[in-house]
Amino acid sequence: MSQSEQAQIDTLLKNDYEAGFYTSVESDTLPPGLDEDVIRFISNKKGEPDWMLEWRLEAYRGWLEMVEPEWAHVRYPKVDFQALSYFSAPKSMADKPKSLDEVDPELLRTYEKLGIPLHEQEMLAGVAVDAVFDSVSVGTTFRAKLFEAGVIFCSISEAVHEYPELVKKYLGSVVPRKDNFYAALNSAVFSDGSFVYIPKGVRCPMELSTYFRINEAKTGQFERTLIVAEEGSHVSYLEGCTAPMRDENQLHAAVVELVALDNAQIKYSTVQNWYPGDKEGKGGIYNFVTKRGVCHDSAKISWTQVETGSAVTWKYPSVVLRGDNSVGEFYSVALTNNHQQADTGTKMIHMGKNTRSTIISKGISAGQSQNAYRGLVRMSQRAEGARNYTQCDSLLIGDRCGAHTFPYIESRNPSAVVEHEATTSKVSEDQLYLCQQRGLDAEKAVSLIVNGFCKEVFKELPMEFAVEAGKLLEVSLEGSVG
Amino acid sequence: MLSVKELRASVGDKEILKGLSLEVKAGEVHAIMGPNGSGKSTLGHVLAGRENYQAIGGSVEFDGKNLLDMDTEERAREGLFLAFQYPVEIPGVSNMEFLKTAVDAVRAHRGQEAIDSVQFMKLAREKCKAVNLDDQFLKRGVNEGFSGGEKKRNELMQMMLLEPKLCIMDETDSGLDIDALQVVAEGVNAMRNEDRAIVLVTHYQRLLDFIKPDFVHVLSGGRIIKSGDHSLALELEEKGYGWITKEVA
Numbered sequence: 001m002s003q004s005e006q007a008q009i010d011t012l013l014k015n016d017y018e019a020g021f022y023t024s025v026e027s028d029t030l031p032p033g034l035d036e037d038v039i040r041f042i043s044n045k046k047g048e049p050d051w052m053l054e055w056r057l058e059a060y061r062g063w064l065e066m067v068e069p070e071w072a073h074v075r076y077p078k079v080d081f082q083a084l085s086y087f088s089a090p091k092s093m094a095d096k097p098k099s100l101d102e103v104d105p106e107l108l109r110t111y112e113k114l115g116i117p118l119h120e121q122e123m124l125a126g127v128a129v130d131a132v133f134d135s136v137s138v139g140t141t142f143r144a145k146l147f148e149a150g151v152i153f154c155s156i157s158e159a160v161h162e163y164p165e166l167v168k169k170y171l172g173s174v175v176p177r178k179d180n181f182y183a184a185l186n187s188a189v190f191s192d193g194s195f196v197y198i199p200k201g202v203r204c205p206m207e208l209s210t211y212f213r214i215n216e217a218k219t220g221q222f223e224r225t226l227i228v229a230e231e232g233s234h235v236s237y238l239e240g241c242t243a244p245m246r247d248e249n250q251l252h253a254a255v256v257e258l259v260a261l262d263n264a265q266i267k268y269s270t271v272q273n274w275y276p277g278d279k280e281g282k283g284g285i286y287n288f289v290t291k292r293g294v295c296h297d298s299a300k301i302s303w304t305q306v307e308t309g310s311a312v313t314w315k316y317p318s319v320v321l322r323g324d325n326s327v328g329e330f331y332s333v334a335l336t337n338n339h340q341q342a343d344t345g346t347k348m349i350h351m352g353k354n355t356r357s358t359i360i361s362k363g364i365s366a367g368q369s370q371n372a373y374r375g376l377v378r379m380s381q382r383a384e385g386a387r388n389y390t391q392c393d394s395l396l397i398g399d400r401c402g403a404h405t406f407p408y409i410e411s412r413n414p415s416a417v418v419e420h421e422a423t424t425s426k427v428s429e430d431q432l433y434l435c436q437q438r439g440l441d442a443e444k445a446v447s448l449i450v451n452g453f454c455k456e457v458f459k460e461l462p463m464e465f466a467v468e469a470g471k472l473l474e475v476s477l478e479g480s481v482g
Numbered sequence: 483m484l485s486v487k488e489l490r491a492s493v494g495d496k497e498i499l500k501g502l503s504l505e506v507k508a509g510e511v512h513a514i515m516g517p518n519g520s521g522k523s524t525l526g527h528v529l530a531g532r533e534n535y536q537a538i539g540g541s542v543e544f545d546g547k548n549l550l551d552m553d554t555e556e557r558a559r560e561g562l563f564l565a566f567q568y569p570v571e572i573p574g575v576s577n578m579e580f581l582k583t584a585v586d587a588v589r590a591h592r593g594q595e596a597i598d599s600v601q602f603m604k605l606a607r608e609k610c611k612a613v614n615l616d617d618q619f620l621k622r623g624v625n626e627g628f629s630g631g632e633k634k635r636n637e638l639m640q641m642m643l644l645e646p647k648l649c650i651m652d653e654t655d656s657g658l659d660i661d662a663l664q665v666v667a668e669g670v671n672a673m674r675n676e677d678r679a680i681v682l683v684t685h686y687q688r689l690l691d692f693i694k695p696d697f698v699h700v701l702s703g704g705r706i707i708k709s710g711d712h713s714l715a716l717e718l719e720e721k722g723y724g725w726i727t728k729e730v731a
Contacts (some may be wrong), residue, residue: 384506385525430570434624436554437530437564438580438640439587452574452623 024215028259030087034422036060039188042087046157049164055177062178069181072343073372073404076312079251086189086222099142115152144323149205151235152197159195166197170228172256174294174320182253183290188226190255198264207462209238223254229264229299236267239463251286252310258293258301262323265300266293269461271469274309279479281339281368284311291315292482297323299351304460307334307344308416308476316374318347321355321386325409328357331457335450336369336401337480345375345406350383350416361389362454364473365401366480372404386416395453397446397480403446428482447474483508483545483679484529484648490539490704491528498524500704501540502506504580504647509676512685513690513715516701517723523567530564531557545647545686559591561647564652565637572624577636580624581606585643609642612672614665622683630657640667649712660707667692687719702727 030038039060043053068078133448146153152163159167177187198204229235239256250275260266277284287310293301303317319328330346348357348470357377365371377388394403409418427449435445451470458466484506491499498521506512527535529542531554542549551559571582586596597605603620605642610617613635625633634654641649651670655663670693671681680688688711690698698714699706700723708714708726718726 021564146596175549433532433554434566434570434572435580435584437558437566437585438644439555439558439591440583441553441555441587442584444587448575448580449572452572 013041030085032083032085034060034081034084034086034189040184042189043192045087046160048157048160051164052160053170055172056188056190059177059184060189063181063184063188066178066181066184071404072314072374073370074312074314074341074343075221076341079286081185081328082133084251085241087191087397100291106418124137138176145205149202150199150205151202151208152195153208154195156190156193156195156226156254159226163195163197166228167195167226169306169405170257170259171226174292175255175290180290182288186222186224186253186255186290190222193224193226193254194237196227196235196237198227198229198235200230201232202230204235204403205235207236207238221252223252225254225256226259227257227268228259228264231261232263233261234265236462237269238462239268239270239414240272250284250417252288254289254291256289256291256317257290259296260293260299260301260326262297263299264296265302266304267304268293269465270303270305270307271300271465271472272305272307272309273314273472273476275311276309276340277311278474279338281311284340286311287313289313289315291317292320292347293318293328294320294322295326295328295352295355298325299323299330300327302327302329302460303346304329304331304457305333305344305473306461307332307342307459308472310342311340311343313340313342315344318349319357320351321357321383322348322351323355324352325354326352327355329460330359330375331338331460332361332453333364333457333469333473334371334373335364335475336360336366336371338367338369340367340369342370343372345373347376348378348388350377350379350386350388351454353382353384353386355383355386357388359388359392360456361390361392361447362457363392363394363403364397364450364453365394366397367404368400370402370404372406374408376408377409377420378409379411379418381412383413383416386413388418389418390418390420392422393425393453394422395450395476396424396426397450443474443478443480444478448476450477484549485493485543486529486540487542488540489528489537489542491535491537492523493524493535497538498653498671498704502701502705503540503669504699505704506679506681508647508679509674510697511674511680511682511693511695513695513698514681514701514706515685515687515698515715515718517727518685520701521704522585522685522701523652526650526681526683529557529650530554530562530592555587556591558644558646559588561588562650563641563644563646565641565649565651566636567653567656569625569628569633569637571626573626576621577624578603578606578620581620581640581643585671588644601630606639606643609639609730612642613639613669623634631659631662634658634666635662636670638666642673644670647677648679650683653685654682655684655686663689664692690715700726 043056095433123126175183178184196208196411227237258266274285274287295301301319317330321328326346334342334344336342346359351468359375361373363371364374373392379386403424405422407420407449411418429447430443431449432445450473459467461469486502486504489499489502514522528537533697535552606620607617615635625636628636654666695712697712698712700708
């Protein structure tokens with residue numbers, strides 16, 4: 001964020017302080033608990049206009065009447081929503097670690113293995129880095145180039161101020177406020193996230209990555225992302241990074257909305273590597289995410305995800321194929337180790353004629369983990385000539401883990417074609433033996449075999465991401481053999 | 483190079499090798515023959531360190547080191563290579579990547595740097611040619627969809643790239659037609675030199691027409707019951723195994 005923008009936001013915040021109706025504006029962190037006052041506080045802190053506050057409150061009122069979903073194949077102690085704190089200001093420089101020497105050596109060891117340069121390690125570990133180094137140099141050249149192309153890429157908080165009409169039009173248009181329990185919660189209390197707008201006919205000149213926003217205000221546990229691709233535009237967006245990030249929040253409930261207007265293409269790639277908990281299954285992030293995109297005529301949305309982190313994952317990036325001839329894709333690698341649990345998959349909702357979708361899901365279970373694929377393919381009455389192809393492969397490492405597949409297929413159009421293939425295999429002793437006889441140690445061998453298994457998905461990732469993803473699997477699988 | 487003394491080994495609960503002794507020196511080619519179920523393949527796996535193939539007695543020295551103390555991968559890095567009778571498929575892992583990872587693992591063990599990718603590519607193509615495999619095979623998954631003969635030639639190519647000290651070839655001739663057999667034999671012969679030893683495990687003497695062994699051993703009931711030169715193999719072909727097992731009994 002540039003200094004002038006920072007100043008702008010500071011001014012806006014200050015203005016609202018003056019008009020503040022909430023008494024404890026001095027405080028930077030709210031005590032635990034959630035009620036309408038808390039939402040007013042958040043909205044006020046961010047200097048939001050009234051319509052945004054109303055939008056949040058409406059979501060909150062809806063949320064109060066909803067119940068937590070329990071259908072997923074995961075088990076975890078119930079979250080006490082009144083015990084969470086819904087606003088905390090970013091840590092001040094004084095509270096942050098002064099140098100990498102103060103950071104958990106285990107975390108540093110992982111960075112080392114992933115080959116992350118030192119200064120990036122500092123950013124990721126939240127070290128109070130010198131302002132000179134701040135992402136300014138990368139950030140500004142980057143912004144200038146985007147600005148030239150007419151692309152908007154900023155935080156959602158900024159967008160609420162700068163582009164209220166766009167936000168009003170599209171926020172909640174794909175994932176309605178009361179879509180589900182966690183989406184409603186997110187809508188009420190979302191902290192921050194990204195906003196992307198690609199004008200008509202524009203090909204975004206570079207991959208947009210949350211990585212570039214890393215030094216800006218912490219996005220927090222209720223991240224909100226909105227991407228709008230106007231007619232005929234193209235964009236590729238990368239979320240997350242392979243390095244594990246320090247985070248004290250246990251519950252993460254993000255919402256991502258994608259809008260691909262006629263002939264637009266959105267490619268959304270995710271690497272999720274939140275803290276998975278320790279080897280005994282203590283701690284770790286609960287990752288309850290709602291991701292959905294809507295395709296208009298001849299538009300295409302492609303989700304690619306590599307999920308290796310979090311203690312519990314609950315995530316179904318979906319595509320609503322509303323327009324005729326639109327295309328939805330879902331490529332996923334979900335790896336669970338130790339006591340991790342994942343229930344992930346996708347929904348392809350075919351509404352338009354000749355719509356096509358492809359689902360390639362690779363689940364890898366190691367340790368005592370549980371890994372479920374859950375996917376819905378719906379062919380509506382109008383989906384003349386629609387086609388889906390689903391391939392769902394599970395790989396087991398060891399004999400204490402589980403792989404599960406829950407495919408749901410609904411077809412109301414006789415001309416629609418749905419194909420589903422599923423396999424379950426084990427990393428065989430013979431494969432390990434062949435590798436070891438050629439000089440590879442067991443861990444390297446497993447990582448090689450698993451990478452081969454995931455190849456179809458990795459080739460969908462942007463090049464450098466794919467290399468990192470391979471390394472990430474290797475690190476995540478540590479201790480799964482031997 | 484390899485000194486096996488009174489080796490006893492079991493697979494699961496079953497004792498298969500019952501006091502096997504074998505001396506192999508650098509530069510020599512040994513053939514181990516024997517009827518089905520005599521323990522030929524077991525010997526290869528025990529030496530290579532396959533899981534569940536337990537040495538329960540005796541000793542094995544490899545290049546002056548106690549082989550039985552080493553992990554499977556350590557044995558490989560020290561220069562022991564086993565060409566498999568039934569090479570397994572590893573889908574999605576390209577042959578090229580697999581080979582380079584293996585070569586680099588061996589090089590790292592010797593304190594050498596990882597091999598340059600371009601240089602390695604050139605080398606791998608050369609070896610492909612030597613075993614009469616199209617270099618498209620380098621891009622395909624390890625043994626994925628290969629025919630029986632292609633798998634065997636792929637094993638030989640790996641052996642050529644890894645340049646082991648001791649090559650153990652388990653029934654390499656099985657499933658090969660005569661042309662493929664000749665290609666493989668030529669490859670093996672080209673690898674013969676004074677620093678390297680080769681142990682051929684085979685059921686048929688056919689292979690030995692192409693790769694002339696210095697020594698032939700007959701394995702039966704988990705022990706070597708007779709040793710000789712190439713003429714022993716020819717005799718076996720003529721008379722079968724019955725007469726020896728009787729002679730010894």
